[in-house]
Amino acid sequence: MSKSQNVWAEFFSDKICGGHRSSSEEFISKEAKEKLFHLDGGKTLLDFGCGAGELLVYYAPEYEKLIGVDFSASMLDEANRRIREKNYENVSLILADDKTVWKKLDSSFDRITAAGVFQYLTYQEIDKFIFNASNYLNEEGRIVLFDILDSRLYPLWKIGLFSQDPKPLYILRKVGFEFKTMVSASLKNRPRDILGYAHNPYKVEKIVNKQGFEMTCVQSMYYEYKYHAIIYRT
Ligand SMILES: C[S@@+](CC[C@H](N)C(=O)[O-])C[C@H]1O[C@@H](n2cnc3c(N)ncnc32)[C@H](O)[C@@H]1O
Incomplete structure (x- = not known):
């Protein structure tokens, strides 16, 4: 783990919520609806940096198989509690980071997503993430990165x-x-x-283009200073 990631891993080691603008069910369900719109279907989904599963539980009824990944055990405990509470049997959780997750996967996905996570990765780490994710993305798949801080x-x-x-x-x-x-x-x-860290959308686009993808950038509905990157094969 790089020095900066150690700092973030330590920061999240005792956290139990994703820090949404409001933690009310009403607000989170609206956020989830916006995200499901941009995810636009697919049957299998990887939610990288799923945190306490606040969005994952809204994605669960829409997908056949979901995997939530996070490097914070306390966040995953909370996600596990939420999933069991709703009796979702199609969701698994993996304790891993952006480097270690790939070896722990045994299938590819229609959608690979992350919400409010890429601000904890450097441009170099984003580059590696997209490269690795492309090997676990089905042919017509999409990588959808939500709520990137706009520099x-x-x-x-x-x-x-x-x-x-x-x-x-x-x-x-x-x-x-x-x-x-x-x-x-x-x-x-x-x-x-x-x-x-805040990331410039044009720099993120350059990274994804280099990896053979196109990117559409849309403004976040609920955070004035964030954007979503919808990434698909050319
Ligand atoms: C702001 S929270 C968002 C959680 C969730 N996506 C949501 O929207 O409710 C960011 C999450 O990303 C996780 N995270 C940050 N960097 C990570 C990394 N390199 N590998 C795995 N998880 C990471 C943190 O532990 C935390 O749970």
Whole structure:
């Protein structure tokens, strides 16, 4: 595991929820509906970084076979609890990361997806992920990466420019706060932002094109500063 991944593995080692904007069933079910729309069918699905299974339980009735993968045992325990509660027998869970997961799979998938996970991978790791995923993707399959932090919008959101009434003093305070957080994080050798790294959609597209895929980029419905990447063979 790289140094940066060690940091994230440690960060998630005791977490039990995916950090959605709201954890109410009403909100998560709306998010899941949006995601199912972009997943657009298929019979088998790999949910990489499934976390506590908050979305996975909404995907389960729509697929014949699903595998959830995560490197956090506490998240997987929570996912397991949710799945058993709903009596879904078509879902399996695997404890693994983006490097180790591939050897643990014994079949390929119609859909490989991840929601709110790619911000914890570097561009180099994304490149390797797409390469490995392509070997486990069925002919007409899709890789659908949800909620990638947009490097063009996220900094603006963080300083409050998307708020209802962005007054100059409010923005100045936000900029000051962000600066202080950044300095303190680098002094403590911790990640600058617990939401991970923001990625430029054009750079992600270059990576996927290099691997022989096309990519369509769509704006996330529920997060102003995130986008989804829908990746398919040319
Ligand atoms: C923000 S949560 C999202 C969880 C879930 N996809 C959802 O939307 O509810 C990110 C998840 O990705 C997992 N994760 C991050 N990097 C990972 C990696 N390299 N390998 C496996 N899991 C990873 C974390 O443990 C965490 O459960």
